[in-house]
Amino acid sequence: MLKPNNAWTWYFDTESESLMLDLGDDMLFRVAISAKHLIPDAFSESPFSVEDASLFQSMTDTLSCLDLSAPRRAELALNAVAAYRFHKPILPKSWFFDPQLEPLSAPECGQVVELQSQAGDRAPFLIIENAGSASLCMLAREADFQLSDNKTLAFCGAIKVMNDRLSQFIPQTNNRKGRFALVG
Template sequence: MLKPSDTWNWYYDNKAQSLMLDLGMDMVFRVNLPYKVLIDSAFDECKFSVDDASAYQMFVEHISYLPLSEPRKVELALNCVAAKRFHKPMLPKSWFFEPQGVGYSPEEGEIVSLKNDLGEGHFIIVENYECASMCMLVDMDSFALNPIKYMAFCEPIKVMHDRMAKMQVVNSAYYALVG
């Protein structure tokens, strides 16, 4: 697994129209966030901070059991860090999902289940707020929000907590709904 370094740098690449993370040794990671959702500081070059490294480690630990390849886990963890640090505040879009209960408050890094008429998807909590959380799709297959709108791997969305169900590890290759 890729280990964080104090030599990593965030920068915005105007040519690629994307936020990037320079990992050194001629390796660059392209963040999966469009221009329009980035806060102003995303356009200034800055170091991969201690907070970024701490968040990266936390996300890596929480996704270790997911049935993803190591490169996909790194991609997911780095996209989570970027969204946590550089994503503009967003309003919840809970109407895409069915209510699953009340009183549930997920923790950052936790994997949750969201359901609708078209299926069930698994999401990682990127940022937790009082009543809603920004989460990111962890499934490699796209998730249908409605018949014409789909989410892709690593795409973020903010959802009210009453739409979420807690996930628990069953074994090292799978995860299942509990509760």
């Protein structure tokens, strides 16, 4: 399990045009946010703060309900921290999603929700930030999410949607191996 420490450092790598997190011990993490969606602060070196570490731990705990391996949960949590800290404000793209009969009115940062696209795809998303009537969400499924017939969103991809598109996420129970008998 990845444990944050005060040696971790955010920096922008001009060669790969990517925000990176130096984890020490010759380990680097490449953030999944494109350079055009980063705020100016992302282009200056800065330490992984106590707030970053707290958010990372909170996200990691929340993501345990997802059917992802521990390394993929860590990847999602680090991308979520980067998005929370460095993602530019963007406009909602709610037209890709169906309004919900029982939407979540006040989703919280770190909450896992579900979105259903008009293309018929359904997947869990992690709330990065709630801006009142809309939230920045990050895809929390490894398989691409079908937004429309010709547009997809990749794992850790961020999109902002109106909160009336969000619904409660109900984790799938793992398939249990073996047979059970009813008794009594």
